[in-house]
Amino acid sequence: MPRGRYSLHDPHDHTPLADEHFQCAPGPSGWRYASQLTAPDGDHLGSVDLTLDALGRPLRLELHAASWQVRGAALDGVTWVRTDPTGTHATEGNVRAHAFTGSSPAFLVATARLLRLTPSAAATRVRLVALTDPVLAPRTVDQSWALVDRETHTTDNGPLIVDAYQVTALDTGEQHTVHLAGDVVLSAPGVELEDLDSPPSDLG
Numbered sequence: 001m002p003r004g005r006y007s008l009h010d011p012h013d014h015t016p017l018a019d020e021h022f023q024c025a026p027g028p029s030g031w032r033y034a035s036q037l038t039a040p041d042g043d044h045l046g047s048v049d050l051t052l053d054a055l056g057r058p059l060r061l062e063l064h065a066a067s068w069q070v071r072g073a074a075l076d077g078v079t080w081v082r083t084d085p086t087g088t089h090a091t092e093g094n095v096r097a098h099a100f101t102g103s104s105p106a107f108l109v110a111t112a113r114l115l116r117l118t119p120s121a122a123a124t125r126v127r128l129v130a131l132t133d134p135v136l137a138p139r140t141v142d143q144s145w146a147l148v149d150r151e152t153h154t155t156d157n158g159p160l161i162v163d164a165y166q167v168t169a170l171d172t173g174e175q176h177t178v179h180l181a182g183d184v185v186l187s188a189p190g191v192e193l194e195d196l197d198s199p200p201s202d203l204g
Helices: 106-115
Strands: 003-009 016-026 031-038 044-052 058-065 068-074 078-083 090-095 099-101 124-132 137-155 158-169 175-181 184-188 191-196
Touching: 016 044, 016 106, 031 106, 044 106, 058 099, 078 099, 078 124, 090 124, 090 137, 099 106, 106 124, 106 137, 106 175, 106 184
Parallel strands: 099 124
Antiparallel strands: 003 016, 003 191, 016 031, 031 044, 044 058, 058 068, 068 078, 078 090, 124 137, 137 158, 158 175, 175 184, 184 191
């Protein structure tokens, strides 16, 4: 069960945004990720709790940020309920999309798990509901993912397979690269892995 810490920063000017203290592991249903986010000054910012099923679909998602809350799951596409900080208003949403995304590195692992790409496969289009900070506002985005490189590194704990994905935002054409090892993000725009106390889990 990997435990560690990501640092999140603005990908354009590198302003520090948060530290995400996480733990994740394969489970009976698929994969589970839980984290707590803290601001650079140490204040609590929110949390992420994501469970995937065996096919990589979001079985359960719960996000907290700035007193806003979103609970969601794969149901007729993806369905969610977003609650305001007072707890008096809740809005439901449903989109014909494949999964959720957001600022947490968990969503990068989840999308890769859902697509199960191989290095020889063509780029695959995926529709996601992005829950954007700081109020978890939902926005539908279309991306293209391609597994462009796979390298095996020798470590003290055995071979470590690192996958490099090219992710393209289909509305703007902007491209970036995401490096994953099992269920851990090694690097991505705005994400750095700072600490890891055990090797990544192999998600198959």
